[in-house]
Amino acid sequence: MGVEGIGARVARKEDKRFLTGKGRYTDDMVVPGMKYAAFVRSPHAHATIRSIDVASAKAMPGVIDVLDGKQLLADGIGNLICGWMIHSKDGSPMRMGAWRPLADKTVRYVGDAVAIVVADSVAEARDAAEAVVIDYETLPVVTDLVEALGEGQPQIHPEAPGNLIFDWEIGDAGATDQAIAAAAHVTELKIVNNRLSPNAMEPRATLGIYDAGDDHFTCYTTSQNPHLARLVMSAFYNVAPENKLRVIAPDVGGGFGSKIFIYPEEIVCLWASKRTGVPVKWTADRTEAFLTDAHGRDHVSTVKMAFDSSNRITALKVDTIANLGAYMSLFSSCVPTYLYATLLSGQYAIPAIHANVRTVYTNTAPVDAYRGAGRPEATYLLERTMETAARELGLSPAELRRINFIRSFPHQTPVIMNYDAGDYEASLTAAMKTVDWDGFAARKAEAEGRGMKRGIGMSCYIEACGLAPSAAVGSLGAGVGLWESAEVRVNAVGTIEVMTGSHSHGQGHETTFAQVVAERFGVPIDSVNIVHGDTDKVQMGMGTYGSRSGAVGMSAVFKALDKVEAKAKKIAAHLMEADESDIVIENGALKVAGTDREVPWSQVALASYTAHNLPPGMEPGLKEGAFYDPSNFTFPAGCYICEVEVDPETGQTKIVQFVAADDFGNIINPLIVEGQVHGGLAQGIGQALLEGVHYDKSGQLLTASYMDYAMPRADDLPSFKVTTSNTPCPSNPLGVKGCGEAGAIGSPPALINAITDAIGNNELTMPATPQKVWAAARAIS
């Protein structure tokens, strides 16, 4: 390992820019003639639009135009789509209702976009938006996912009778039921996974620029995957063909999944720019973010876990209802299916699993992937059930897990996944040692003396990430391939530019990707630039989500580096009149092994471009590209242990210890990995203790600001104890697994297991607010 190579604890290159206010976000972009947009949004959760009167709005100062859904439809702009086809168990395709970028007939949630105002200033645009008069006929509303499936409920889309989008299953129902019938013990539980708002620090924004001279569009947007945005906007929304549409996602301030999807605003601003002849910029305010960013989670499940007389799990049966909100967002269908139910085997050898998942429409914001996407829901369900079972069976939670751990690899689960490597015992042991599990009884007794209830809980999670391989996801319904691309461009002086299809919006790619290059050629990371986020600069790529940038994106870079290295060695061998197979790269130079003959890296680069003395037949230049499509998902796993103290008088929970023992495979930069884990833990703890989206019965969002939506803050969190024990991933050349989502996936059940242990009542839902914990503690005493 070099000083800045793989495994080095290097501070992030991009931080100088971010920490000194020099980041360049979409809202920072200013182009000549640019005007500002405000969206007119539905104040009703469900209503028919009788008429839209824009006359007085158009007459207001500074207003350039007011456009509505009828004009959008007339111009041929298509519906928003969900890009992952799921078939119900009866073979019928999912029932996708129409999502117009601007609603023309019906609005289906509070915040649904109805019209756009373009004006000289944001204030004028918003003033005029208030002056648009819309005559609504309100319709009955349903926001709860269970109620939405009931008799006589409001019908949200004509395409989906009874609001049922699909009724899907996975696994062997017969074998599962049989094993449950024959079981020595069955643990049954109802599990609610609370609905969350993503809360990226940077709200969504877009700038649409139409160039009439070239009939060309440029779209600046807050996207985790600009190429995917371009593909979808071209292929489905008829905005423009790909060669006439450039999408740029510059610095992006956090996504957590919410910026994967294409939203109405990008499409409408591009269209409005052509309609009005001016560049149109829109930036969400925080209220719009709460109302319209795709939410996460929102599952209700029942679970049965069967055990034989030696406490081995014999079967798992799960029935889940998942709320997809008012419209099917881009990847909404795969989250509660292939990203969820395929992980229900957890770290355990379970012979029979069956899961049934029904997804429903409700009059709420669309629900899609949010950090972890399906895997936190699976982990919460499974690990709450394991802890409950351990209590019912009179076993320690660690013992029950040890009895059931998968111990040989590869391991084929009954729910598609084939785990390639792992050592679950190692993480469990490390976590228990770090938390001082054996000393817990004494700590509990000491807390009791102070009138506090102390509890401890664990969670052994596994996730599938590095979303890929393309053929596999394609066979499961994905509309796109999930490979990644890279191009390594060595400049004539030896500095290097890497074009990657991955997108960094907080992950630190500009540092870690450069470390992979530095490792290869012995150059400093400052001489390596990572270029991403612009469809004009970077070849087609698939973007960043599902902890895939390391395993897939970096592996593509790795493959391109192989090609560059091979060519550089040929040139060096030619220059030194040595055999190509004798060339090694050390300390920034290409050497003839075992001799003192060497050519500096920069000289090889220069030679490739001067082309005065290249091997016969070799093309000039030093630039290579690669596409990488892995052979499998990667399977990060770990054990999280949380120790809490509950104040029984107020129900306030204090986290006194939180230990994360993760297996991420090989680690490129421990500092960044720890940062990712800390951030994930904060979001997981937020879900477990604080966060929850609330709609009232009429569909109004009650948690539309930070006055009511509780985000985790520094004083809600302990100082995390983070350890790693790494089994390299055999499915990619770097042996990396992915660490972006683990913290959010593994932590909620550890917390709830700890609180329920402390208060002696297992009936507790997330977020475990002081009020709920107080009530649950009282109910038992």
Place this chain on the structure above:
Amino acid sequence: MYETNYHRAASIEEAAKLMGTVAEGKYLSGGMTLIPTMKQRLAAPSDLVDLRHIAEMKGVTVDGRAVRIGAATTHEEVATSAAIAAVCPAICGLASHIGDPHVRHMGTIGGSIANNDPAADYPAAMLALDAVIMTDRRELRAENFFTGLFETALEEDEIVTAVRFEAPVKAAYQKFANPASRYAMTGVFVARRDDGVVRVAVTGAGSSGVFRHQGLETALSANWSPAAVANVTVDDSDLLSDIHASAAYRANLVKVMAKRAVAAA
């Protein structure tokens, strides 16, 4: 935010005069509630008259046990006032836990009590301390000043200029913060005079805003100890209930915070 005109008044007279000349004016004294409300387009004053820079409304004087705090005094100035801390540290502690550092350097005591947010901290202190609210035209006892949710006895153009109170021998404030907003989900201020009379004021919990709790006052006047709270009944029928806390939970918090306040006093 809608367009508005900003005026910085140099004196109380100038502020009052300005208010008389504008269409729909609002006094501004920190703006920690008003400005966010305007940003959300829920308030649209034509003019803002800023009171925060009026010299005669700023600062603290302590004479014996008599405390006077100018209405334009920031929370930070109260929190860090050695003079107040010497006679009534409870109010310094209260001020030090309002909002965050930004809020404490902008927000003022006058702004807080004139706004009378049902979850604000200062109204509980004013009521428990039997404070006198001084305005540009009269003096009002706290219990006649706070009249309901965001309601006070202030006339449309009346300006709070200062508050004054006699420092009690014992006082403390305990707040259980709303996990989201960090406002008081329930806050209890207890104050005991040298004649043994105890006043207990509760914020964050009442459906009509800040209130005194008779049962707690009687129990604690008879027996000034945390244990005295145990047998008091807190009726939850007049308490707030929302997504964060039910009335029953708030009733529990009233007792727990009262007990802890007595212990801390």
